Amino acid sequence: MLSYQHTYHAGNHADVLKHIILGDILAGMQAKDKPLFLLDAFASRGVYDLSSAHALKTNEAETGVRKLWPLRHERSPMGVHRWFLHTQAQNSEGGLTYYPGSTSVLHHLQRDNDRLVACDxxxxxxxxxxxxxxxxxxxxxxxxxxxxxxxxxxxxPEKRGLIFIDPSYEIKDEYTQVAKTVAQAHKRFANGVYVIWYPMLPEERHITLLRSLKNSGIRKIFRVELDTKDCFPDLQMHGSGLLIINPPWNAQQAMKSSLDWVCDKLTDNKGEKHMGWLVPE
Ligand SMILES: C[S@@+](CC[C@H](N)C(=O)[O-])C[C@H]1O[C@@H](n2cnc3c(N)ncnc32)[C@H](O)[C@@H]1O
Known part of the structure; x- marks a missing residue:
């Protein structure tokens, strides 16, 4: 039985990075007008109520969207601006009650000829x-x-697609299971764009995922990571990252601008950011 519910964590520093970068990647893929298949394999509920008892119990949004919200009218990189506009659209004027999750982010950018499948x-x-x-x-x-x-x-059938993999990692061996599933899927769909999210926790289990994918034989694996260091001592998760297989070339500058901005505004540049190839072409 699954016990994890994302509402406890919605809008935290990892969600902010995840959703902004996801938007940058999809926008990059949409430079071509051919239809896309979008799979949100671990979707959760799509939009989170930040005023719910779950969200208020942890207040994790304070480490992410709530900290950034006052900056929404300032100049920001394209991916951040897009994310602010989308989040604003979920809320009444000036308020921040609802936070859009991955399905909402993907649906917001989905074009008429794209197909979105979301599972939970x-x-x-x-x-x-x-x-x-x-x-x-x-x-x-x-x-x-x-x-x-x-x-x-x-x-x-579209032959072009984004597979978003965002498990709760409740079970220790999910890191290995993710790597195995991606390696198998990549054999059947080598030019798909796979986006795999991971948390950075004190046990550092994400290293297993990085190592397994590095040794899988898959090329073109890009990493975007932000370690917030000691900025949010109440959170176990001190950082997070995304592995992107076959990143669209035109999204790299956008991702860099987004990561720089998030690191600056969320951690006052005290965080450690990393962006580059885990495995090059
Ligand atoms: C981290 S949350 C997803 C957050 C969401 N992607 C977002 O960004 O808004 C993980 C979700 O995966 C679901 N989940 C966990 N294991 C699953 C499985 N094997 N199959 C489908 N859903 C699963 C959980 O119920 C949970 O809602």
Missing amino acids: LHPQEFDDLNHQFSRLHGVAVLKRDAFEAIKALVPP
Whole structure:
């Protein structure tokens, strides 16, 4: 039984980085007008209520979206600006009650000819996701195991796609399972864009994921990472990163600008950022 619920963590420093970079990547892929398949394999509920008891219990949004919110009218990089506009659109004038998650970010950028599939197994997360997104054009919401869905839905008929992998890492061996699933999917769909999120926790288990993918034989693996160091001592998760297989070349500058901005504004440049190839071409 899954116990993780993302509402406890919504809008924290890792979510902010994740959602801004995800937008940069998809925008880069959309430079070509061919249809895209978008798979949000671990979707959660799509939009989070920051005024809910869960969110208020941890107040993690204070380390992310709430800290950045006062800057929304200032000049910022394109990816950040896009994320601010989208977050603003979920809320009434000036307020910040709702935080858009990955399905909402992907749907916001989805074009008429793109197809979005979002999966979650948690009954409550699925119900919310289903309620909000299943009636929308070009969106399918599935109560389906993410690992099994990646196997079944990849390669997509569109032949171009973004596979977003954002597990809760509740189970220790999920790091290995992610690497294995991606390696298998990559064999069938080598030119897909795979975006894999990971947390940086005191146990540093993400190293297993990095090592496994580095040794998988897959080329063109790009890493974007922000370690917030001691900026948020109440959070176990001190940083986070994204591994991007086959990043669109035109997204790299956008990702750099976004990462620089997030590091500066969230950590006053006390954080440690890293961006570059884990495995080059
Ligand atoms: C970190 S949260 C996802 C957050 C979301 N992607 C976002 O950015 O807003 C992970 C989600 O994956 C779901 N999950 C965990 N294991 C799963 C599995 N094997 N198949 C499908 N969903 C799963 C959990 O219920 C949880 O909602």
